[in-house]
Amino acid sequence: MQKPFLTVDGLSKAYGNFIAVSGVSLDVGRGEFFSLLGPSGCGKSTLLRMIAGFENPTAGSVLLDGADVTALPPEKRPTNMMFQSYALFPHLSVAKNIIFGLVQERLPKAEIAVRLSDVAEKLQLGTLLERKPSQLSGGQRQRAALARALVKRPKVLLLDEPLGALDKNLRAETQDELVRLQKELGLTFIIVTHDQQEAMTVSSRIAIMQAGRVLQVGSPETVYEAPTSRYIAKFLGEANIFEVASAISDQGLASVVLTGFEGRYRARLPAGTSTVGPLWLSVRPERVELVRNGEGVPGIVEDITYTGAQRRYRLRLATNATLDAVKVNSGGEDFQIGEAVAAGWAGEAAHLLAE
Template sequence: MASLGSIRRDFAPWNDPNAKPYIRFENVTKRFGDFTAVNDLSLSIFEREFFALLGASGCGKSTLLRMLAGFEEPTSGRILLDGQDLRGIPPYRRPVNMMFQSYALFPHMSVEKNIAFGLKQEGMPKADIEKRVAEMLKLVKLEPFAKRKPHQLSGGQRQRVALARSVAKRPKVLLLDEPLGALDKKLREETQFELMDLQQNLGLTFLVVTHDQEEAMTMADRIAILDKGEVMQVATPTEVYEAPTSRFVANFVGNVNMFEGKVAASDATTARITGASGAQIVIDNAGEAAAGADVAFAIRPEKIKVSSKRPAEAVNALEGEVYDIAYLGDMTVYHVKLDDGQVVRASMLNAARIMDDPLTWNDRAWISFRPDAGIVLAR
């Protein structure tokens, strides 16, 4: 059976009409003076879900997190956690914990004392604290570093201490605000998978705020893409990438080529889009767009092939000139300037060490793609 990309795991309560959301934002608005940070936003998050709020700076994602944590109150609307309205409940009485990008570790305390701090504040018996701290150290693989101070640790180790301290109190929900922003690229990639494994092992609900698309795509079960305080799309990483619902989402997540035009004809099996230059693109279907509608055909760079000759079997083929080339090791990125002036980005996997059809700058080239390779966007 055909599907959009690979299946992540057998967990999709959002597809169950009888499943009740664990966290619910209901028509939430938050204003700071004349500025509206969150605008009449509604959103459902389910128990044990790894959920990501993704967007550019100023889109409202951190404000949502702070309202759930209790550091801000909504101007209007409700926030519910496990059916309870959180309005008026102070942060320290909410069953949530927040981990900040700065980690906020106590520099004069050892690793184990940092982890134990919140448990002591709650008055947990000493023996229970020692047992819980030992569990947390084992969980984040920091047992040999228990007596060290934060300045004696690497960035990744400090991040794990902050994480252990955040989950030591067993909150119902863990809020993570740009949790990996301070790490270098390689360590960030490693830690993403560690966070996913940790969330699975603990069975907690994780809500992460990030501006890093790759981070959200790697870790989250679902992603909410925000812009100017509003939700643009909520979907799984695969759906967000392969089936965006608007030009904004398609442009925001990953790289994309947009062919603007009109639906020239459409039936049950195929449709045609005619661009301003007269070039035609044949696609599987135009969705709900009727003939004559202004649309964009969005296609990802890896779905496009580049060759020196027109492929004989290609339904869609457009000619141009190689404008730029970037060799990235695992793939080569081509910028091809079509004869109508549009520059198209195509990325081809370097599956072999030697290329059969090498192209260089200023070469004439053809781009080609399948009718089912992209998606029609009406907004």
């Protein structure tokens, strides 16, 4: 990333004795689609509201395009925020909702008309401008709220769970629309979401949060393929986690003994991770290979779920733990419930974790 466009430096927010956000530092690049991802109550919306100016930080600063905006109120910041509730005025038409902020700023009518026409065309709202919010579908209300945020031409658009009220199919369509629009406009988008799939779909980078702190920042591929903790491995998708009894470095990978199992298994060893101390091995279900006769973690097929494109297997291991595996449905011979199998993986498919 080049010089950061937005910098959050040591930002904290306390409500009495409760710490909602604790010392968060982030850099966001110009034109990035950046996600704040985490479970409910992790502090992601509070962090977004501090960036927007709706919450005053207890400590830390917010710099935008080289200027310190920490003390500025929301209306003085070159940002705009779209809320999950959309907050459309029910008595106003779509057009009047969109231009409400511009009217309040007393922009010339000609300028307002140009901006309205431009954003209505980009969001395909031209035929809906005279309708009231009650006459719109959920997806149309979402686009109207987005148009109201974009018409002010902010440098950064902040989105707080903007797709939470949409059904599954419309949510997927709107995700694609957001990505298209962000690329077309070249704006910096920061989105708050608790939906892992949504963050993976729309983001150039993701910050994963827990208990007011940022645990890891990286591209969707990085945080999925190389999580830095068991929590992230489990939170971002599915993962089989094994306790490691011992590990040695072996030609860029690690050769490990798993607690409760014989033999050695290979896994990637992240830079800076020592083979001494508590370690765990993480492997995604889709990276697990099942064989009837071969080396690997032995188990009994306990359950099979058929999803059409895939078959999902749950194995019961000798330690009484379970292991999940996913196999693309090729229409060939399948394993059976109660069958003894072995689960293995390529060394590059597994990952060692130190926490």
